[in-house]
Amino acid sequence: MSRTIVVTGGTNGLGMALARHYAERGDQVVAVGSSEEGGRRLREVVPMAQFVQSDLSSLRQTRDLVERLSDEHPVVDALVLAAFRFNPVRVETDEGIEHTFALYVLNRWLMADGLRGSLESAAAPVIINLCGAGQGGRIRWDDLQLKDRYRAIAATMQGAKAGELLGAAYASERTKYVLYNPVFVATGLHEPFGQPLRALVRMASVVFAQPVAKAVPPIAALIDHPPAEALTAWKKGKIIDLAVDRNEARRFEEAIRPMAQSASS
Template sequence: MRRTIVITGGTSGIGMALARHHVGRGDLVVAVGSTEQGGRRLLERVPGARFVRADLASVRRTRDLARRLRDEFPVIDALVLGAFRYNTARAETEEGFERTFALYVLSRLLMAEGLREPLQGAPAPVIVNLCGVGGPRSAGIRWDDLQLTRGYRPFTATMQGARAVELLASVHDGGRTRYVLYNPGFVATGMHESFGQPVRGVVRAVSALFAQRVDDAVPPITALLDRPPAAPLTAYRGGRPFEPAVDRASALRMEAAVRAMVAAVPG
């Protein structure tokens, strides 16, 4: 049966590899990316995919995207949340949010909730959130400075985003939709492009030596898309399941903070 699969971050790395796999099986794949260049690259390498351009670091544009997809696709079988960028320096979106938090946390909440209705119409709906859960948590959550206005570090921003995603997933109301947190580990997805020289060369060399190939990282994810777990929420690190260490008070606190942020943006 042909399924409809939406992939954010679908124009490169794991997202593109997932698009290639599912288009090859005859599924309708809607790949979301932030640039026309990425869209052209996707369509050259994955003929048959659908490309939609959207800046998911924007709350307004993410809401608009969810509305467009709901209108066009009454049933969506799977949503893959993979849009991410490693920001080496702090930057703010036009709406005033720290960019890593906006893309990694706010957009994923809005997409999961915005597509709830079409997902509920599928026979076995699933959300797979590609994120860094289960990794080191030394950075923790800066509850008094979620936007990292003081002492920004890219690793801190990334780990805080991963932890926030984990907390929000634990209180997500997906109805019949299964929610999977998936940490693929160190994968050669081109992260070195975020850096300037000479760091870029070092990261590229380390990636070539130690990172998993994208094509090797994809099969465990496609298996979860094909056969969603029975539990409402599951988490995996490198293909192995683990139990997220989440306390409900922190999860509710994060949910309240994030909802206040998106509610402050009109539309």
């Protein structure tokens, strides 16, 4: 039976590989990307998938996207949150939100929360949040958008920790929430950097990164057979223990909710 799989960041890297995997199996795949160029690339590689263009760092566009997907797909079997961009320097969106925080945190919260009804209507719904689970990131409570001192690694690690908290805060009796850390995958990580660092990162990717094709099967296994537990964390296909403070998770959700809603209204 055909299922509906929604993949954000579905026009590049691991997201597109997952889109291709499920489209070739005959499932209905909705791949979301920010550019028409990405859409053309998707249509060349995965012509069976549906492309939806949306700037996922824009909270207004994310809200419009959620409304569209909810209307067009009243049943969503899996939501894969894969959109990410490494920002070497601090960048703000048109809505005045630090880009990493907007894309890696607020967008993922809005997508999961907004598609809750469609997910709950599926037989075995699951959310796959591709993130840096278990890497020891921390929340900068006094400066969530890193206005005072921006460091790209700090922004990325905070996003990874935020993913853990969002997973813990997502209360659902049916939809399973999976935090999945693919670690180092060859998905063009070098592209945001300037030379000579770009060349060095690209070389490291060639030597050390896991091929995309190898990273897909363990993630697909979790989509096809969601875990029994409400929240689980995985690293390269192996389950990991992850102690998340539920009070901290609720506190974080309460902190970002008004930020996301005011910027999206």
